[in-house]
Amino acid sequence: MxxxxxxxxxxxxxxxxxxxxxxxxxxxxxxxxxxxxxxxxxxxxxxxxxxxxxxxxxxxxxxxxxxxxxxxxxxxxxxxxxxxxxxxxxxxxxxxxxxxxxxxxxxxxxxxxxxxxxxxxxTDAVIWCTGFADKNVRTTALRVLGGTDPDIKHKSDVLHPTDITARLDATWGVDAEGEVRGVWKRHLRMDNYWVMGGVLQHQRWWSRPMAQQIKLAVCLS
Structure with a gap:
């Protein structure tokens, strides 16, 4: 402005x-x-x-x-x-x-x-500043994994995108421990799945702790 x-x-x-x-x-x-x-x-x-x-x-x-x-x-x-x-x-x-x-x-x-x-x-130009639309990681992950594609069929030996997203934790808000839900940490019901979110300040601060979590999980596996 x-x-x-x-x-x-x-x-x-x-x-x-x-x-x-x-x-x-x-x-x-x-x-x-x-x-x-x-x-x-x-x-x-x-x-x-x-x-x-x-x-x-x-x-x-x-x-x-x-x-x-x-x-x-x-x-x-x-x-x-x-x-x-x-x-x-x-x-x-x-x-x-x-x-x-x-x-x-x-x-x-x-x-x-x-x-x-x-x-x-x-006006000659319109600029929209409306915040974030993808705050629900389940919805975003379903779209990224192709779960909205009608051509993807369920198979008995392969997890469908809906099976994966159903196991993800909710994101944002505060959990029972007072921590932000579902971001910058491993999702408990899904192995090897981490989510980052938020603005640039969040990424700068939480990228290292999350990388340490991933490194620790790999070393212990």
């Missing part, structure tokens, strides 16, 4: 629903989500006003004061509904980027998009 603005393009964001926003610097800070444990009270109290001007500009901001909000649920289950702010929100707050809040695109028009409130948005 900042690149488009810098290039002189007129940009409009359509924010379909409330979004939890946190600064990128906040993600990288050791203070993290424990602001009141690490910052003076008068500083921590002002954190909630960080995106006040953004909300006043019409962006549906969601923060931790909402009783229905759970940041771990958004991060580990939905895989969407949150945004690490790298500076683009300032353009919206200052009116340099237009905004349509709490409405959804419902179709294409000759000159752009039709929106759920009956209005239209004229």
């Amino acid at each position: 900042r690149d488009w603005y810098a290039a002189g393009l007129k940009t409009t964001m359509v924010a379909r629903s409330q979004t939890y926003i946190f600064p990128y610097k906040y993600v990288m800070s050791p203070h993290s989500f424990g602001a009141y444990d690490n910052l003076p009270l008068e500083v921590a109290d002002r954190i909630f006003d960080r995106y006040l001007s953004l909300a006043q500009a019409g962006f549906p901001v969601l923060d931790s004061r909402d009783p229905s909000f759970n940041v771990q649920s958004i991060l580990n289950e939905r895989g969407s509904g949150h945004y690490a702010d790298v500076g683009g929100t300032e353009l919206i707050a200052k009116g340099k980027v237009a905004l349509r809040g709490c409405i959804e695109p419902v179709g294409y028009a000759e000159t752009g998009l039709r929106l759920s409130n009956g209005s239209a948005l004229s």
Whole structure:
């Protein structure tokens, strides 16, 4: 968004629903989500006003004061509904980027998009930023293994793709031990099967522990 603005393009964001926003610097800070444990009270109290001007500009901001909000649920289950702010929100707050809040695109028009409130948005290009669609590893694995191909038949001596995916653990969410389900570890009912998922930060952190798991399993087999 900042690149488009810098290039002189007129940009409009359509924010379909409330979004939890946190600064990128906040993600990288050791203070993290424990602001009141690490910052003076008068500083921590002002954190909630960080995106006040953004909300006043019409962006549906969601923060931790909402009783229905759970940041771990958004991060580990939905895989969407949150945004690490790298500076683009300032353009919206200052009116340099237009905004349509709490409405959804419902179709294409000759000159752009039709929106759920009956209005239209004229544009030369549409960029969709809608999160991940393949959060269920069973569905993804079935497609990758060819289980949706009607020509693949069941054989008594060979596992069909549906037999394999039925043995896979569910992914995302939190299990009884408080760990994220089904990713970055071996699936208990399927030998030699590991799953990775998430964003780039997840891959950077978990690729080594998972490689160690695979190496250990190979050495012990």
